[in-house]
Amino acid sequence: MEPLDIDGAYLYTPRIFPDHRGTFHESYRSAELTAFTGQPMPVAQVNCSSPSSSI
Numbered sequence: 001m002e003p004l005d006i007d008g009a010y011l012y013t014p015r016i017f018p019d020h021r022g023t024f025h026e027s028y029r030s031a032e033l034t035a036f037t038g039q040p041m042p043v044a045q046v047n048c049s050s051p052s053s054s055i
Contacts, residue, residue, distance in 0.1 A: 001036040010037065022051040 002011040012033075014025040028046035033039075 001032070008037075020052065022049060024049045 002013075003009070004011055010033075012028075014027055016023050016025045025048055026045060027048050028043055030041060030044055033041055
């Protein structure tokens with residue numbers, strides 16, 4: 001998590017987990033954002049997956 005020049009804005013760069021099926025990453029995790037900013041955002045978790053071209 002990296003603070004940006006805009007007050008209250010942050011850049012989150014997720015870890016990407018690739019395998020033979022494609023990739024997976026958590027695009028949002030509530031506890032991590034709250035711990036960093038001190039402000040809750042009531043979304044539990046958001047994930048994104050991208051299948052490889054062979055599926």
